[in-house]
Amino acid sequence: xxxxxxxxxYSLIGIAAGILSWPFTELMIFIKxxxxxxxxxxxxxxxxxxxxxxxxxxxxxxxxxxxxxxLIPGLLMGLCFGAIGGIIxxxxxxxxxxxxxxxxxxxxxxxxxxxxxxxxxxxWALFGICIGLSEGIRSRSLLKxxxxxxxxxIGGIIxxxxxxxxxxxxxxxxxxxxxxxxxLGLFVGFFYGLIEINLSKASLNLLSGxxxxxxxxxxxxxTTIGSSPVTAINLPGYNNIDDIHAEITQAKxxxxxxxxxxxxxxxxxxxxxxxxxxxxxxxxxxxxxxRIGNAQFEFKEKK
Amino acid sequence: MRKSxxxxxxxxxxxxxxxxxxxxITISQVDNTPLLINQQVKIYVSxxxxxxxxxxxxxxxxxxxxxxxxxRKIVHFARGVNIDTGVNMLLLLDNSGSMYQDASxxxxxxxxxxxxxxxxxxIISLLAQIKNPADRIGxxxxxxKLGQVIKPTNKKVLIEKALMEIERPKGxxxxxxxxxxxxxxxxxxxxxxxxxxxxxxxxGEVFKRPNNPHYTKRVEIExxxxxxxxxxxxxxxxxxxxxxxxxxxxxxxxxxxxxxxAQQPGELENLYSLIRNQILNEYLITYEAGMxxxxxRRVKVVFEERGKKQExxxxxxxxxMFGKPQEKLIFWMFAAIPAGLLLLWLLSLLKFKNKKKIPxxxxxxVNGKKTSVKxxxxxxxKKAVTIGGSMDNDLTIKGDEELTLTEAKIEQNNGVFTIxxxxxxxxxxxKKVTKxxxxxxxxxxxxxTTIVFDEGVAKTVMKKPEKKTKTxxxxxxxxxx
Numbered sequence: 001x002x003x004x005x006x007x008x009x010y011s012l013i014g015i016a017a018g019i020l021s022w023p024f025t026e027l028m029i030f031i032k033x034x035x036x037x038x039x040x041x042x043x044x045x046x047x048x049x050x051x052x053x054x055x056x057x058x059x060x061x062x063x064x065x066x067x068x069x070x071l072i073p074g075l076l077m078g079l080c081f082g083a084i085g086g087i088i089x090x091x092x093x094x095x096x097x098x099x100x101x102x103x104x105x106x107x108x109x110x111x112x113x114x115x116x117x118x119x120x121x122x123x124w125a126l127f128g129i130c131i132g133l134s135e136g137i138r139s140r141s142l143l144k145x146x147x148x149x150x151x152x153x154i155g156g157i158i159x160x161x162x163x164x165x166x167x168x169x170x171x172x173x174x175x176x177x178x179x180x181x182x183x184l185g186l187f188v189g190f191f192y193g194l195i196e197i198n199l200s201k202a203s204l205n206l207l208s209g210x211x212x213x214x215x216x217x218x219x220x221x222x223t224t225i226g227s228s229p230v231t232a233i234n235l236p237g238y239n240n241i242d243d244i245h246a247e248i249t250q251a252k253x254x255x256x257x258x259x260x261x262x263x264x265x266x267x268x269x270x271x272x273x274x275x276x277x278x279x280x281x282x283x284x285x286x287x288x289x290x291r292i293g294n295a296q297f298e299f300k301e302k303k
Numbered sequence: 304m305r306k307s308x309x310x311x312x313x314x315x316x317x318x319x320x321x322x323x324x325x326x327x328i329t330i331s332q333v334d335n336t337p338l339l340i341n342q343q344v345k346i347y348v349s350x351x352x353x354x355x356x357x358x359x360x361x362x363x364x365x366x367x368x369x370x371x372x373x374x375r376k377i378v379h380f381a382r383g384v385n386i387d388t389g390v391n392m393l394l395l396l397d398n399s400g401s402m403y404q405d406a407s408x409x410x411x412x413x414x415x416x417x418x419x420x421x422x423x424x425x426i427i428s429l430l431a432q433i434k435n436p437a438d439r440i441g442x443x444x445x446x447x448k449l450g451q452v453i454k455p456t457n458k459k460v461l462i463e464k465a466l467m468e469i470e471r472p473k474g475x476x477x478x479x480x481x482x483x484x485x486x487x488x489x490x491x492x493x494x495x496x497x498x499x500x501x502x503x504x505x506x507g508e509v510f511k512r513p514n515n516p517h518y519t520k521r522v523e524i525e526x527x528x529x530x531x532x533x534x535x536x537x538x539x540x541x542x543x544x545x546x547x548x549x550x551x552x553x554x555x556x557x558x559x560x561x562x563x564x565a566q567q568p569g570e571l572e573n574l575y576s577l578i579r580n581q582i583l584n585e586y587l588i589t590y591e592a593g594m595x596x597x598x599x600r601r602v603k604v605v606f607e608e609r610g611k612k613q614e615x616x617x618x619x620x621x622x623x624m625f626g627k628p629q630e631k632l633i634f635w636m637f638a639a640i641p642a643g644l645l646l647l648w649l650l651s652l653l654k655f656k657n658k659k660k661i662p663x664x665x666x667x668x669v670n671g672k673k674t675s676v677k678x679x680x681x682x683x684x685k686k687a688v689t690i691g692g693s694m695d696n697d698l699t700i701k702g703d704e705e706l707t708l709t710e711a712k713i714e715q716n717n718g719v720f721t722i723x724x725x726x727x728x729x730x731x732x733x734k735k736v737t738k739x740x741x742x743x744x745x746x747x748x749x750x751x752t753t754i755v756f757d758e759g760v761a762k763t764v765m766k767k768p769e770k771k772t773k774t775x776x777x778x779x780x781x782x783x784x
Contacts, residue, residue: 012650020643023636029628033594037342038623041594045625056647063651071651093624095339102335105599105620108493116622123624163626173627174636207755208744269733289732289746296744 007193009064014189017056018182021049026174046090047083054082057135070229077138085134089127097123121160128156132188151191159184202255204297210237223248225292241293256281267291326613327351328606329559331498331535333619344592348604349585355561355577359584368590369603379589385582389437391455391495395488396422397505398444398469400477406544418543421565422504423466425541430459432575445484446472448517455495478512481505486527489534500578504541507551531558541565598622665755669703687714705750
């Protein structure tokens with residue numbers, strides 16, 4: 001899959017997350033008077049939205065790497081981390097909203113139609129950050145967490161503003177919420193996919209086999225390649241590839257290819273690569289052809 | 304017309320008599336910070352008698368708290384909690400034409416006899432009384448409109464300087480818009496937090512300017528008092544002359560402040576200690592807040608004394624991230640669940656797989672730009688395919704000036720594909736070669752063009768011995784970006 005396709009798929013997953021979380025959010029707001037306090041209500045609503053966002057984004061890797069085996073673990077972990085992110089996100093979002101809202105409420109500033117929605121958007125942004133961050137923590141990648149923060153912040157601002165202004169414009173709160181949640185999911189997903197490209201210094205372009213034409217951005221410090229679904233670049237249906245066959249590490253001066261085991265062979269430009277274990281392995285240059293089993297990649301590095 | 308005047312008079316009269324001679328309750332602050340943690344809201348309340356003296360020994364059971372019209376439980380009640388809290392005091396000085404007359408209303412050029420001079424002296428003596436470093440004083444004047452506002456500050460010099468710089472109004476500017484000026488000052492004072500009082504110094508003579516462009520909508524005395532109550536501001540008034548107009552007494556008596564006649568300067572010395580005393584005798588009432596959906600919640604405290612009820616209202620912000628619910632739950636919204644799941648399922652169906660049954664050559668880039676042409680399939684009725692820049696090749700690349708007429712030839716024998724260069728060595732997988740057995744995914748570079756070779760998955764079939772002669776079909780599709 002190309003990177004553009006990746007963005008589209010991520011965005012669509014985000015939209016699905018927004019659509020799915022909407023009726024449950026509506027339900028939570030509807031039963032709000034039955035909650036004993038605001039804290040419990042905020043936490044519960046955070047969990048509900050976090051579950052759907054986290055679950056959907058957790059499955060995204062499974063969907064994108066076409067590995068059904070990754071779907072279920074990704075979903076389960078996504079649900080857990082999403083719920084936690086949702087709790088923290090909604091609590092802190094609500095706290096900042098109450099703080100800023102009270103400040104604006106008790107002031108005599110003239111631009112309240114801008115200031116109140118902005119305060120709400122900031123609350124949403126905090127919520128988005130936590131959702132984006134939880135996906136980064138789930139995949140244990142600092143870079144992904146950073147991407148999640150940026151994506152979540154921008155998505156939250158846009159989703160929150162859209163919700164607030166649509167609410168004022170349509171006075172149909174539930175329609176505005178649907179739009180807001182979809183936009184939040186869409187932008188978190190979109191920026192997630194988009195930022196991933198922009199922040200990745202290099203990518204692997206698969207040249208052969210079933211998954212030919214796919215690009216894998218190297219966003220993490222350590223990218224594993226193999227036939228097992230636990231690997232970041234998962235190659236099912238290829239021959240002579242071990243479970244965890246090779247890994248690419250990102251150092252300050254560039255990217256290095258190492259074999260994960262002594263029996264695993266990799267080739268760079270048809271020359272065997274002997275780097276294993278703690279050695280740095282072979283330094284990759286832009287345009288290098290990497291062969292693992294019967295899969296061949298072109299390594300592309302941004303200058 | 305006459306009837307309405309009488310009605311208005313009766314309303315005003317009852318308003319004065321009911322409110323003037325009883326305790327006044329003021330909510331000086333609403334603190335909603337504990338709301339998210341433990342669902343409580345704190346309110347600071349002061350109760351004063353008609354002379355502005357704080358009632359400091361009241362019991363909890365005298366107070367009832369309502370939020371959005373519903374009675375709420377008081378969980379904590381305390382007194383004397385604000386000993387060190389500073390007060391923001393706004394001095395509001397009448398600067399109308401009549402202030403430049405003497406006490407009996409005669410025009411005089413003797414500055415010492417001006418009402419304004421008495422007022423200035425009163426302010427200077429008040430400034431001298433202020434001892435608490437946390438206190439802040441603001442200053443503004445009014446006549447037909449509000450003058451320049453000095454925001455509350457702890458620099459007394461700024462106030463003294465402003466006193467010196469007061470300009471005498473000319474002509475039409477000399478009207479006295481007490482109520483509108485007070486109302487505007489309260490609105491202006493909103494941004495200052497904490498405890499707020501206004502000290503209004505005036506001769507009490509109201510001269511409304513007809514068609515005043517600054518106050519096209521008038522709030523009158525009721526509106527000004529209402530605004531002060533809503534903001535929890537006590538208005539202390541200083542009357543500079545004796546007058547039949549009781550507006551200054553009314554304002555003070557209805558906002559928890561006190562009226563001081565300036566003709567008796569001894570009394571004025573109590574002003575500051577009275578203000579401090581009010582703060583000292585504030586009650587802190589913590590109550591359990593409700594779960595109402597409104598962003599703006601109204602809290603009301605009712606104080607009962609000798610069967611008489613007094614109440615004060617204030618709003619606070621309680622917005623939530625997701626706003627108000629539907630009035631009636633719409634059940635079609637649950638259709639979103641299958642819709643979302645369907646979208647995810649469709650996405651999971653996307654295989655993005657590229658299973659090629661037959662061998663292909665795929666032009667990736669020409670001159671560094673990506674191409675979008677379909678891959679050339681190499682089918683088995685031709686012996687070899689040639690790659691080059693001229694039209695007679697099987698794979699013709701246009702636009703790449705570095706290409707020679709024919710660069711390379713791919714031959715296959717028993718399912719094994721071999722590439723051979725025609726003249727100069729070509730680059731396969733970043734290596735200069737003249738001949739190489741191709742495997743799937745090999746990257747061929749000729750000139751400025753990159754081409755990927757794919758054997759396809761039918762390789763095993765092609766290896767079968769019965770298919771002895773294999774040729775590659777010529778495909779005359781010029782490849783160009």
